[in-house]
Amino acid sequence: MPADDIAIVGWGQTPSVASTDLTEPQLCLAAVNDALAMANIDRHAIGFTCSGSCDYLSGGPFVFISNLEAAGAWPPISESHVEMDGAWALYEAWVRIQHGDIDFALVYGSGKSSPSDPALLFPQQLDPYYLEPLGLDPASLMGMQARALLDSGTATERDFAAVAARSRRAGAANPKAQTLPNGAGESDLDIDALLAAPYVRAPLRAHDLAPAADGAAAVVLATPAKARELTDHPVFIRGIDHRLEPHQPGVRDLADSPSTRLAAQKAGLGANGGGVGVAELYATSSAQELILRAALGLGPDVSVNPSGGALCSDPVMATGLVRIIEAAQRVADGTTRRAVAHAVNGQVLQHNLVCVLEGER
Amino acid sequence: MSARPVAVIGVGQTHHKKARADVSMIGLVREAAERALADAGCDWADIDAVVLGKAPDAFEGVMQPELFLADALGGAGKPMLRVHTAGSVGGSTFIYGSHLVNAGIHERVLTVAWEKQSEGNAQWGLAGGRSGGIGAGGAFAPFIRKYIRDTDAPEYIGWMVAVKDRQNALKNPYAHLKIADISIEKVKESEMLWDPLRFLESCPSSDGACAMVVGSEAAAAAAPNPPAWVLGTAVRTELSTFPGRDATRPQAGVDCAHALYDSVGITNPREQIDVAELYVPFSWYEPMWLEGHDIAGPGEGWRMVDDGATEIEGSFPVNPSGGVLSSNPIGASGMLRMAEAALQVRGLAGEHQVEGAHVSLGQAYGGNAQYFSMAIFGSTQDAVR
Amino acid sequence: MTTEKGSASAADEPMVVDDFVALTYHDRLPPETVRFADGLIAGRIIGQRCPQCRRVYVGGKGFCAMCVVVMGPESEIDVADVGVVTGYTIITPVRYYGQTKTEPFVYASVLLDGASSVLGGQEITGIAIDAVREGLRVRAVWKPPEARNYEGHSTRGWGSLAGGIVGFEWTGEPDVPREQYKEFAV
Ligand SMILES: [Zn+2]
Numbered sequence: 001m002p003a004d005d006i007a008i009v010g011w012g013q014t015p016s017v018a019s020t021d022l023t024e025p026q027l028c029l030a031a032v033n034d035a036l037a038m039a040n041i042d043r044h045a046i047g048f049t050c051s052g053s054c055d056y057l058s059g060g061p062f063v064f065i066s067n068l069e070a071a072g073a074w075p076p077i078s079e080s081h082v083e084m085d086g087a088w089a090l091y092e093a094w095v096r097i098q099h100g101d102i103d104f105a106l107v108y109g110s111g112k113s114s115p116s117d118p119a120l121l122f123p124q125q126l127d128p129y130y131l132e133p134l135g136l137d138p139a140s141l142m143g144m145q146a147r148a149l150l151d152s153g154t155a156t157e158r159d160f161a162a163v164a165a166r167s168r169r170a171g172a173a174n175p176k177a178q179t180l181p182n183g184a185g186e187s188d189l190d191i192d193a194l195l196a197a198p199y200v201r202a203p204l205r206a207h208d209l210a211p212a213a214d215g216a217a218a219v220v221l222a223t224p225a226k227a228r229e230l231t232d233h234p235v236f237i238r239g240i241d242h243r244l245e246p247h248q249p250g251v252r253d254l255a256d257s258p259s260t261r262l263a264a265q266k267a268g269l270g271a272n273g274g275g276v277g278v279a280e281l282y283a284t285s286s287a288q289e290l291i292l293r294a295a296l297g298l299g300p301d302v303s304v305n306p307s308g309g310a311l312c313s314d315p316v317m318a319t320g321l322v323r324i325i326e327a328a329q330r331v332a333d334g335t336t337r338r339a340v341a342h343a344v345n346g347q348v349l350q351h352n353l354v355c356v357l358e359g360e361r
Numbered sequence: 362m363s364a365r366p367v368a369v370i371g372v373g374q375t376h377h378k379k380a381r382a383d384v385s386m387i388g389l390v391r392e393a394a395e396r397a398l399a400d401a402g403c404d405w406a407d408i409d410a411v412v413l414g415k416a417p418d419a420f421e422g423v424m425q426p427e428l429f430l431a432d433a434l435g436g437a438g439k440p441m442l443r444v445h446t447a448g449s450v451g452g453s454t455f456i457y458g459s460h461l462v463n464a465g466i467h468e469r470v471l472t473v474a475w476e477k478q479s480e481g482n483a484q485w486g487l488a489g490g491r492s493g494g495i496g497a498g499g500a501f502a503p504f505i506r507k508y509i510r511d512t513d514a515p516e517y518i519g520w521m522v523a524v525k526d527r528q529n530a531l532k533n534p535y536a537h538l539k540i541a542d543i544s545i546e547k548v549k550e551s552e553m554l555w556d557p558l559r560f561l562e563s564c565p566s567s568d569g570a571c572a573m574v575v576g577s578e579a580a581a582a583a584a585p586n587p588p589a590w591v592l593g594t595a596v597r598t599e600l601s602t603f604p605g606r607d608a609t610r611p612q613a614g615v616d617c618a619h620a621l622y623d624s625v626g627i628t629n630p631r632e633q634i635d636v637a638e639l640y641v642p643f644s645w646y647e648p649m650w651l652e653g654h655d656i657a658g659p660g661e662g663w664r665m666v667d668d669g670a671t672e673i674e675g676s677f678p679v680n681p682s683g684g685v686l687s688s689n690p691i692g693a694s695g696m697l698r699m700a701e702a703a704l705q706v707r708g709l710a711g712e713h714q715v716e717g718a719h720v721s722l723g724q725a726y727g728g729n730a731q732y733f734s735m736a737i738f739g740s741t742q743d744a745v746r
Numbered sequence: 747m748t749t750e751k752g753s754a755s756a757a758d759e760p761m762v763v764d765d766f767v768a769l770t771y772h773d774r775l776p777p778e779t780v781r782f783a784d785g786l787i788a789g790r791i792i793g794q795r796c797p798q799c800r801r802v803y804v805g806g807k808g809f810c811a812m813c814v815v816v817m818g819p820e821s822e823i824d825v826a827d828v829g830v831v832t833g834y835t836i837i838t839p840v841r842y843y844g845q846t847k848t849e850p851f852v853y854a855s856v857l858l859d860g861a862s863s864v865l866g867g868q869e870i871t872g873i874a875i876d877a878v879r880e881g882l883r884v885r886a887v888w889k890p891p892e893a894r895n896y897e898g899h900s901t902r903g904w905g906s907l908a909g910g911i912v913g914f915e916w917t918g919e920p921d922v923p924r925e926q927y928k929e930f931a932v
Contacts, residue, residue: 022808023776023901029809029816043814049598055445056424059771060489060902061417062447065601065728069811076613078620079598079732080453083418083425083445092442092457098464099364115771115901124422124767127429129385133765244441247429262438346428351441382760422767484842489902492846495837495853495867502835503855510880556836600811604801604862605929 005236006097007227008357009104010039010220011325015176016213016313019114024058027216028070028110031318035106035218040230043072046220047102049079050093052086052109054317056124059115067110078102085109086217087282087320087343087353094240097221105221111317113212125347127247138284138347139209143201145254145348146287150203152255155290157203161194163286164207164311171308176322178213178313207311210284215315217322235328235357239267242343242353249348260295260342263354269340273298274356277336280323282310282344291349292342306330320344324355331359366742367462368581368588369703370469371401371574377537377688380479381568386426387433390475390570393693394434397471397572402585405435408574409467414444414454414474415692416727419486421477434473446598448497448640448727450474451571451695452734455723456594459575459736463591469580474696475570483566483691495555498563498643500729502555505645508609509557514648514663516557520548521666522644523562523686529673530683532712537567537688562644562686569690571697589703589721589738592745595621601729608730610653617733618654625737625745630656630722633745634737636678636705636715637722638698642685647671650724651679654735673715681705681713695725699736706740719744773901778808781819786910787894791886793825793861801862805905827886827911829858830922831870832930834878852878856914857930864930865905872915881921884914 012034014027022030028051036043049071053064064081071077080096082088086109093105119137126132149155171177197205227234243259243266245252264274273279279302283289289311293304305311307326310319320343327341338358345351373396375381381389390413398404411434413427423429427443434441446453451474458472488494508514527543530536540547543561551560581588597617600606618630627633637656641647648662656677657665665671671679680686682701685694702723704710710718719740726733739745775783778794782805785792794806798813804825809816834854839847852875855864870878871887888894888911898908 019774021774021776026776026808029814033814054425055418056769058902059769059773061419061486062728063902064445065447065731066902068598069600069807069809070814072811072814073598073600074603074812076597076599076611076616078596079446080444080457080596081446083427083443088442092444095457095460095464095466098466099460112901115773116769120769121424124769125424125428128421128423128426128765131429132423242440242442244431244436244439246432246437248432259438346425350428382762422765482842484840485844488842488844492844493851493867494840494842494845495835496840499835499837499853503833503853506835506880507833552838553836554838602863602866603812 004098005224005238006094007222007224007234007236008219008328009222009227009230009234010035011218011328012038013176013217013322013325014215016178016215016315018178018211018213020214024063024110024112025066025069028067028108031216031218032070032106032108035220039220041104041220046104046106047078048093048096048105049077050081050089050107052082052084052089052317054083054111056121057111057113057316071106084345085317085320085343087324088242088345090219090321090324091240091242091353093221094237097223103223103226106218107221107321108216108218109318109321110216111315112214113316114214118212139201141249141348142209142285143204144249146204146285148255149287149291155287157195158191159290160208160286161191163289164194165190167305167309167311170306171312174308177308178211180312204285208286210310210314213313213315215318217318217325219321219325233332233359235331235359238356238358240355241266242351244351247350254348255291257291257295257349257352260292260349260352260354263352264296267354267356269296269354269356271297273302276302276338276340278306278327278330278339279304280307280309280327281305281342282320282323284310284314286311288349296340320353327357331357364463365465366578367459367591368576369573369591369738370576370581370584370588371397372700372704373397373400373572374535374697374700375569376535377567377569377690379537379565379567381477386421386477386480387430389477389568390430390473391433393570393572394471394473397574400586401574403469403574408435408469408471410440410461410470411436412442412444412454412458412470412472414450414696415476416447416450417486420483420691421480434471446727446732448691449695449725449732449734450727451693451697452699452723452725453596455573455696455699456596456734456736459591459594462575462577469574469576471572471574473570473572474693476690476692477568478566478690479568498555498558501643502558504608504730505643506557508645508649511609512660512663517545518648518663518666519562519644520545522641522647523548525672526680526684526686529681529713530687533683536683538565558643564642564685564689567688567690569688569693571693571700573696573700586709587707589706590742592737592739593621593625594736595624596734599731601731609649611730613731614653614726614733615655617735621735621737627745631677633720634722635718635720636681638682638702639679640685640695640698640725641680642689644686647679673713678715681710681715695734698725699723703738706738775899776808776901778806779899779904781822782806783896783899783909786907789888791825791827791858792822794821795823797821802860803863804858804861804865807904825861826859828917829856829884830927831878831880831882831884832857832864832927833880836875850875854878856884857927865907869913871913881924883917883919883922885917886911887913887915
């Protein structure tokens with residue numbers, strides 16, 4: 001593992017909304033300009049830029065070339081792009097800044113889910129020979145996963161509803177998240193109301209599934225020395241790692257997330273949640289949050305998704321980066337000294353990223 | 362830069378063809394990866410991370426195909442990352458893989474880039490499914506017209522490059538196009554596609570993959586074959602179009618080259634680099650990149666072609682492998698430039714080996730000639746003199 | 747999905763299955779594009795002038811990509827419908843699903859008077875295809891008002907004139923000296 005603890009010194013995110021008139025480059029521009037303003041640096045100080053987006057989601061080839069216009073690519077910049085969530089763009093930038101020849105890196109992730117139907121789109125992300133022809137949509141796969149979790153005997157549908165109720169209550173207090181009904185509280189009354197809703201894919205109900213959204217997020221990374229010059233409260237990336245699992249859901253235990261556990265170990269999270277006070281997890285179903293909590297060893301004392309999480313707003317391709325931002329925010333404002341953020345790529349937790357954040361020791 | 366030395370210890374590629382109907386997408390990437398592992402003398406378990414690159418997903422009609430390909434590349438339990446930087450992606454994919462070693466994060470990284478154009482329709486993909494698509498040739502033709510106008514280059518220069526690269530391809534067992542009777546006459550008489558570009562001045566559409574294993578100094582010491590040292594890498598990007606843009610000599614290409622040369626101590630690229638693999642999908646891009654990367658002065662690039670300097674026996678050989686003009690699995694084309702440049706300094710290029718190659722340049726570009734990825738390889742860590 | 751040929755048992759004839767996928771995207775046009783589109787229907791070409799660098803973009807994106815600053819409605823100005831060809835090629839159309847072009851066509855970049863950004867991919871009419879050249883003075887050929895519409899606009903690209911203009915024709919004026927548009931070539 002490299003020696004340098006890279007710092008997060010600025011971030012920005014657009015509100016996540018079900019549908020926006022703005023183009024994806026316009027969303028990126030807003031997020032990037034906010035992140036640079038917070039870091040209080042000129043864009044020309046950036047030594048490396050990396051973005052995350054997805055052509056299929058946006059509906060055209062080379063969507064990242066349009067999004068590049070938000071990054072200020074004149075004069076020419078040192079730059080790369082991943083066809084993944086912005087969290088992986090952050091990983092590539094984190095690798096690049098380790099070289100020691102640059103002071104700052106800019107990361108952004110963006111996506112618009114509103115133009116297309118996720119149920120028709122995401123089957124195209126599956127093995128084209130054996131899975132895509134089945135037309136399995138994300139909700140169906142998550143339903144199978146939730147069923148596997150129930151069958152393992154470690155969770156109930158009421159646990160799912162409790163996750164949803166807590167997320168909605170938290171999301172209602174987050175101006176960047178969508179406000180969803182039944183978010184008033186965590187009382188038995190609220191949970192009963194959620195449980196009265198019909199199944200979308202049994203055993204999951206609408207509130208158990210992340211609502212796709214439009215949005216963008218951006219982060220500025222800095223070397224430790226520059227971070228200390230800019231702020232009295234730098235947020236350091238103490239460890240970051242990501243691990244993949246086999247693609248075929250049939251060969252995996254969907255009720256567990258061994259790749260999350262491995263990534264957490266490689267990122268140096270430590271046993272039993274590693275003493276984090278806050279966890280921001282990219283769970284696209286309430287069942288996934290329970291699976292991720294178990295894989296990370298998070299106890300009941302950890303505040304999970306205080307932002308409301310993806311169950312309130314899932315700006316696909318930015319959501320993972322938003323988790324890192326929300327966790328960093330809570331380290332910066334003193335809510336906790338140590339936090340963990342998680343991001344996912346692919347269906348039913350195929351590929352997981354874990355990022356451990358801390359304030360000054 | 363260069364926190365610690367990085368070497369290319371394994372190179373593999375598929376036989377590139379119009380349609381590799383004998384293999385699935387899985388089989389295609391696996392074929393290249395297995396060859397690279399065999400060259401590196403290592404097994405799947407020796408690989409710490411996998412990096413994949415390809416051009417737009419619309420070309421094969423699979424969204425983020427690395428998610429299903431990762432299993433076949435031993436990705437389970439490892440980090441996997443998918444790069445996409447348009448035509449330069451093969452180069453950027455390799456460069457990111459080298460940085461993982463360079464930064465001390467991993468010991469051995471498998472980088473793979475691929476395209477299976479026969480699975481879909483690249484013209485449809487480029488046009489975003491709309492009518493009036495112009496293809497890459499249509500996008501670049503106006504830039505080429507401007508280069509010809511600016512430098513008064515004779516039209517036969519493009520034909521010469523087309524012939525030279527196809528003749529080189531005859532020496533490369535993996536190349537797609539094998540036109541034994543290629544000639545100036547033949548190129549000149551081929552159909553005009555995008556004025557001034559003729560059919561035989563354009564790249565084919567190929568299925569193919571390329572894989573490279575990059576490793577640390579210790580990994581290089583343990584490998585059975587000689588390494589190619591990655592002496593320096595650089596990437597640069599500029600906007601696709603803007604007022605005042607010089608599209609024939611994009612500033613991003615100039616900046617990328619100079620950042621690279623400076624990082625490895627090259628002050629006279631034409632003398633200090635022994636061989637170059639440049640991304641030349643249309644014949645005129647050979648002189649344009651010779652000038653655009655300051656290997657030749659303004660208007661001197663086409664004279665290098667005219668003088669035969671870029672032939673395999675010339676003073677500055679360009680694309681001894683046959684280049685993109687002979688094989689174009691789009692996403693892999695950039696990595697093939699890196700792989701072939703690495704093979705040259707390892708002395709493993711076979712029949713298209715350039716005599717005495719100790720320093721080589723790999724280059725890829727993409728988008729509206731706006732994305733650049735470049736690397737310098739050496740037979741030793743102090744090969745640049 | 748249709749099975750095209752072959753069978754798994756014939757070793758030398760791989761089975762090829764065509765899997766046609768149709769995905770539908772519903773675009774909501776951004777406000778800049780709506781104003782630009784309405785302008786074309788009204789017979790105007792609207793540009794956006796960057797408040798910082800003063801460059802004028804035709805088919806404004808709502809921001810200047812050079813300065814990375816927002817350009818709102820207050821930045822909008824009318825641009826002339828005459829200009830100069832700064833670069834071109836002639837495309838021999840390649841066949842693919844959805845392609846309706848069959849004959850070679852001109853693909854030209856046009857710099858309108860008062861604009862800083864060229865409009866790419868314009869068709870040039872009123873002159874033989876092989877007489878098209880850089881420096882040619884051209885004027886927009888407008889659709890009749892009743893035929894103007896929202897054609898060509900999307901959230902993935904800017905500056906389509908198709909809703910109001912079918913192409914450009916030679917004005918008959920002498921060519922523009924290269925020095926006057928060289929900076930904007932292609
Ligand atoms: Zn400006």
